[in-house]
Amino acid sequence: xxxxxxxxxxxxxxxxxxxxxxxxxxxxxxxxxxxxxxxxxxxxxxxxxxxxxxxxxxxxxxxxxxxxxxxxxxxxxxxxxxxxxxxxxxxxxxxxxxxxxxxxxxxxxxxxxxxxxxxxxxxxxxxxxxxxxxxxxxxxxxxxxxxxxxxxxxxxxxxxxxxxxxxxxxxxxx
Amino acid sequence: xxxxxxxxxxxxxxxxxxxxxxxxxxxxxxxxxxxxxxxxxxxxxxxxxxxxxxxxxxxxxxxxxxxxxxxxxxxxxxxxxxxxxxxxxxxxxxxxxxxxxxxxxxxxxxxxxxxxxxxxxxxxxxxxxxxxxxxxxxxxxxxxxxxxxxxxxxxxxxxxxxxxxxxxxxxxxxxxxxxxxxxxxxxxxxxxxxxxxxxxxxxxxxxxxxxxxxxxxxxxxxxxxxxxxxxxxxxxxxxxxxxxxxxxxxxxxxxxxxxxxxxxxxxxxxxxxxxxxxxxxxxxxxxxxxxxxxxxxxxxxxxxxxxxxxxxxxxxxxxxxxxxxxxxxxxxxxxxxxxxxxxxxxxxxxxxxxxxxxxxxxxxxxxxxxxxxxxxxxxxxxxxxxxxxxxxxxxxxxxxxxxxxxxxxxxxxxxxxxxxxxxxxxxxxxxxxxxxxxxxxxxxxxxxxxxxxxxxxxxxxxxxxxxxxxxxxxxxxxxxxxxxxxxxxxxxxxxxxxxxxxxxxxxxxxxxxxxxxxxxxxxxxxxxxxxxxxxxxxxxxxxxxxxxxxxxxxxxxxxxxxxxxxxxxxxxxxxxxxxxxxxxxxxxxxxxxxxxxxxxxxxxxxxxxxxxxxxxxxxxxxxxxxxxxxxxxxxxxxxxxxxxxxxxxxxxxxxxxxxxxxxxxxxxxxxxxxxxxxxxxxxxxxxxxxxxxxxxxxxxxxxxxxxxxxxxxxxxxxxxxxxxxxxxxxxxxxxxxxxxxxxxxx
Numbered sequence: 001x002x003x004x005x006x007x008x009x010x011x012x013x014x015x016x017x018x019x020x021x022x023x024x025x026x027x028x029x030x031x032x033x034x035x036x037x038x039x040x041x042x043x044x045x046x047x048x049x050x051x052x053x054x055x056x057x058x059x060x061x062x063x064x065x066x067x068x069x070x071x072x073x074x075x076x077x078x079x080x081x082x083x084x085x086x087x088x089x090x091x092x093x094x095x096x097x098x099x100x101x102x103x104x105x106x107x108x109x110x111x112x113x114x115x116x117x118x119x120x121x122x123x124x125x126x127x128x129x130x131x132x133x134x135x136x137x138x139x140x141x142x143x144x145x146x147x148x149x150x151x152x153x154x155x156x157x158x159x160x161x162x163x164x165x166x167x168x169x170x171x172x173x174x
Numbered sequence: 175x176x177x178x179x180x181x182x183x184x185x186x187x188x189x190x191x192x193x194x195x196x197x198x199x200x201x202x203x204x205x206x207x208x209x210x211x212x213x214x215x216x217x218x219x220x221x222x223x224x225x226x227x228x229x230x231x232x233x234x235x236x237x238x239x240x241x242x243x244x245x246x247x248x249x250x251x252x253x254x255x256x257x258x259x260x261x262x263x264x265x266x267x268x269x270x271x272x273x274x275x276x277x278x279x280x281x282x283x284x285x286x287x288x289x290x291x292x293x294x295x296x297x298x299x300x301x302x303x304x305x306x307x308x309x310x311x312x313x314x315x316x317x318x319x320x321x322x323x324x325x326x327x328x329x330x331x332x333x334x335x336x337x338x339x340x341x342x343x344x345x346x347x348x349x350x351x352x353x354x355x356x357x358x359x360x361x362x363x364x365x366x367x368x369x370x371x372x373x374x375x376x377x378x379x380x381x382x383x384x385x386x387x388x389x390x391x392x393x394x395x396x397x398x399x400x401x402x403x404x405x406x407x408x409x410x411x412x413x414x415x416x417x418x419x420x421x422x423x424x425x426x427x428x429x430x431x432x433x434x435x436x437x438x439x440x441x442x443x444x445x446x447x448x449x450x451x452x453x454x455x456x457x458x459x460x461x462x463x464x465x466x467x468x469x470x471x472x473x474x475x476x477x478x479x480x481x482x483x484x485x486x487x488x489x490x491x492x493x494x495x496x497x498x499x500x501x502x503x504x505x506x507x508x509x510x511x512x513x514x515x516x517x518x519x520x521x522x523x524x525x526x527x528x529x530x531x532x533x534x535x536x537x538x539x540x541x542x543x544x545x546x547x548x549x550x551x552x553x554x555x556x557x558x559x560x561x562x563x564x565x566x567x568x569x570x571x572x573x574x575x576x577x578x579x580x581x582x583x584x585x586x587x588x589x590x591x592x593x594x595x596x597x598x599x600x601x602x603x604x605x606x607x608x609x610x611x612x613x614x615x616x617x618x619x620x621x622x623x624x625x626x627x628x629x630x631x632x633x634x635x636x637x638x639x640x641x642x643x644x645x646x647x648x649x650x651x652x653x654x655x656x657x658x659x660x661x662x663x664x665x666x667x668x669x670x671x672x673x674x675x676x677x678x679x680x681x682x683x684x685x686x687x688x689x690x691x692x693x694x695x696x697x698x699x700x701x702x703x704x705x706x707x708x709x710x711x712x713x714x715x716x717x718x719x720x721x722x723x724x725x726x727x728x729x730x731x732x733x734x735x736x737x738x739x740x741x742x743x744x745x746x747x748x749x750x751x752x753x754x755x756x757x758x759x760x761x762x763x764x765x766x767x768x769x770x771x772x773x774x775x776x777x778x779x780x781x782x783x784x785x786x787x788x789x790x791x792x793x794x795x796x797x798x799x800x801x802x803x804x805x806x807x808x809x810x811x812x813x814x815x816x817x818x819x820x821x822x823x824x825x826x827x828x829x830x831x832x833x834x835x836x837x838x839x840x841x842x843x844x845x846x847x848x849x850x851x852x853x854x855x856x857x858x859x860x861x862x863x864x865x866x867x868x869x870x871x872x873x874x875x876x877x878x879x880x881x882x883x884x885x886x887x888x889x890x891x892x893x894x895x896x897x898x899x900x901x902x903x904x905x906x907x908x909x910x911x912x913x914x915x916x917x918x919x920x
Contacts, residue, residue: 007403009391009421011793012809013264019805020248020267026804037854041818042431045853047424130250132261132396133403 360524465759505541518891
């Protein structure tokens, strides 16, 4: 997934769409908005928003630290948590450099699934489909003609906390 | 077969087109917190019904998804609708919170004695009988004309109809005199047509969009934000004039951090550059415009250097931004904005914007302003309405000659006990607006309310206004009711249906039912010959070649139109003005004694220690309506006060510190909120989001969260042309300690 910070207006539609799609309890969220302000008024001040969630890393400290195997990677690379096997110890929360996991009120750890139940039906994640600015691009990184590949070829991008070595799969377009 | 992650994503990304009805959520939203499994199932069957949204007034068509038990699961934008384009904004997506909010009004309420705050739960019969009796009393003692109707949103039509049938036309909406009125008057005087909503700024085809204090993106109108995004994709230039680095200013080619209240100076300087650098659309002006020579002479001395001294904007930036827009013209447009009642000379500011749109050749041009088309819905046949003895026009147009509709503020003035008896207002009927949080100058509001023999409030939530009512009527939410179909101008003509997705959860009623039942009690049965609104809708739909049955299935219907939304090359077009031309020089204003060409007026600056009170919106909230919505509350629970760090340093204010605000008239905010130190604002201004600081304890989430800007707006400057209330002439200072009780006057 790529996230175009030029277009995002920080409206949080992705957050509420995720909540209603995935029945996330009120007061919790699987995705969130970050506002970054740099510089000073008036000449140099700059601001952008980013919509963040689990980065679905290729190298997953959350899975490595999980003592029960509840945290795992499913076919296709999406990181998931089997609720029944999770003891809520929070080791994965400590290990995640992105703060992408939270303790569900029922005691297990919960996080973004890229809406894999929708992907199975050929749909996009709910956050992608709802975004009024279309700033979330979901698609095939191996296909050089896919919108997400094109975006990464044509535009400058960054990932969060590259120094953590997690090889995150959510790219932010500048 | 081993599937790699990327292959998986490839598979997933391929079939995104036909989104089926089948959806995926378990359980009801209310149960969300109790659920032990939050994994959505993908095989549950969801059913959907059409609606258009009522969380803001962009009216996006949507599908309401329900499970087998009939619980509303989610709301998704209708893909065929121009307003929604398959998406809803955060408020629309969270619209189900309006239905699930436990704080809703659930029963009709009557307060029989204004001295106490006791509201008695009553049946609809008792409530409506009470209102009818009181209205008959006002009719007998004063006249049926001596009531005012204040409305907003979809309930408006139902009650305006009722009162017209009653012989009363004193209707008004804060949407005009507290919001969009000046732009309607300013654009009408120039082009002979108003702006309307959605605004016909052709942003998705534009090469340069100019926003004057218009904070699109925070102002979260759905397709409007979608068009902004398309414009960014097209590498359009964006020019933003705002004392604050708004969301859109942060995306702009040029940000002009203007001193508040000086916009007209900048606009005059832009006209100067366009004309004297000879970069305006000469051919277009020669063909379509009237008064160019007068305008040219008028702006001769309004150089960027002149404007710089007033606006604090670098003259080179003024020049450069004018050249940027001219280079894109005619695919360039100054967006007319929405909330435009700022300083009391707002019609002239909007006139200036319209004139620049003319100089750019924008009106009727691709990427400029398109000319919307609509599908008219015929009115259900009823007898002619009675002629009222007098209307709002009789007490308005002498003074505010270009008021196009009733003015709330004029009707409030007429509600005061000292107003001449013949035209004195003695009863208020309010629907869909928390009026008290909409109208500046509360002192006057309280006096006017005290003089009313009856105040009726129709709402879905226990908003502050309900606490001043004699009768509170609980309206069903938009997810539980029919309303008139949405028509409206747009690029193509479309009609959208709202129908109930679910039955009313409480003892609430739709506005059409309330109006009809009240009408029956007022002897107006002949104006309600139909059984229910379904009958009216079906009749209307049949007349335009569809039916209620078809509309229930499709939600939105598109109609062919042979009218072009752009001027054809060389087309002779007659504008609806006195001269038939675009009036750079307004003959209408000249006749009526208003400035035919816009002039800059200097507005007050704050005293030392005071700051311009700039207010605006957050994308997840609509005015003061949504702060208690369980979903939207979670997205933003309170507002904060934006302060430049240099200003904060003078006061010793640190980020996150609790502060109170006091205005130039000594009014102190009821609650405190946190200071947000940010470089995104001028040091002479503070900014806060409107709609917070609720004082109704029945709004259990929103109560006491944040500061309400409205009580701090006590200095109001009235626009002499259309009568709008300029609200940006107010200044505030900081209180770092909790004020003593007697200081809190708001």
